[in-house]
Amino acid sequence: MKHEILGNPDYGQLSVELGPGESFISEGGAMAWMSDRMELESRMMGGFIKSIIRKFAGGESAFLVQYSHPTGGSVTFSPATPGTVLHRQLNGDSLILTKGAFLGCTSDINLSVKFGGWKSLFSGEGAFQVVCSGTGDLFFNAYGAVLEKEVNGELTVDTSHVVAWEPTLDYRIGGMGGLKSTLLSGEGLVLNFSGTGKIYLQTRTLGGLAGWLSPYLH
């Protein structure tokens, strides 16, 4: 399989070239264009119940699509929002993706849906996270440009800017300083990450755009 990411950071897209017998998994509805005679098969991520939960509580599509082509062909995928598409090679390690970040992966990557705990309900990064593990290529997307940061110690981030992180990092919800700064800084809740590992942050948030736009609607 060959892959190419085009158009970053504004209009990132992923193009995948599949040989005969190879297959690729994507988030439902992400295909933009593809070779003729491509074979699509819908699959659920983590069983029926989890798929339904993911759909209604997580705001993601319930189904994943598996692509394959009898003689080889290509598929180009577009995220629903403009922004950056990222590639990460997993070699037995894993990565946690927040709501809406998963775009696609090679078929030997394991995907599981994880309830982020009660803290995730309040933090705005989505109650359900996708845990990606195994060996292969993983692709995910973000709204805006992406900052990759190696955390060694502690890092405080705004909840809605988190795209992905390595599970070697731990996090807890906090406010900015005391109650006063939490209310006045405009940051609301933040996540305090600690440990050693990589974190991916997006430079804009769709919720931020929607919030800015809202007062102008009538």
Add this chain to the structure above:
Amino acid sequence: MHIETLDRGAFSSALVKLSSGERFVSESGAMFRCSSNIEIDVTTKGSGKSGGLLGGLKRMLAGENFFFSTYTCQGEDGEVGLAPTLQGEVKVIECDGSRKIICTGGSYIGSTTGLNIDTKFQGLKGFLTGESISFVEVSGQGQLLVSAFGRIVEIDVTSALTIDTGHVVAFEDSLQYSAGKAASGWVQSFLSGEGIVLKFTGEGKVYVQSHNPSEFGSTIGPMLPERS
């Protein structure tokens, strides 16, 4: 007459340079600046035969404006700047007259006067594609200006290509298309989230946009307050 596209990427626009007596046609509302010696006329007849009330109504079915703006340059050289509504690229398509260009879903922004702008009824097929029941059909020789949401990618179709609805900007009429299911069965197609796709066959160029505007709209829509 010469068309330049400025600033590739999210905020591209077009600058049309006209010499004395030359005319340019755009969809109404696309102009954001022009020289003082440019005379602007708003009509239902841009260029070609598709004018009048009927022409305007037919264009509305194609997701375009009822009116055209025509710009006529008087005296010395002048320029007209055009900008689309959505963020994304603007592209000039050179038409040599050998093939007609079909523009979908409001991608047409303007054209030189040698081009005929007409509409082509698509019927149920057009409606199923999620575009519109009519497309803009461009024939003749000249330069055509189109806009898109995101990047514009030019693909040479040699036998067949499947494109998701919402990604087609324009295509040469040497290509045929049909609305069909993404997977082998209908259930699988809808579960895959793709639903109906466009299957292009034949030989010719198709221009696609990297992002689907209605998908972006329906992603941000639920985050906005309800309409009162």
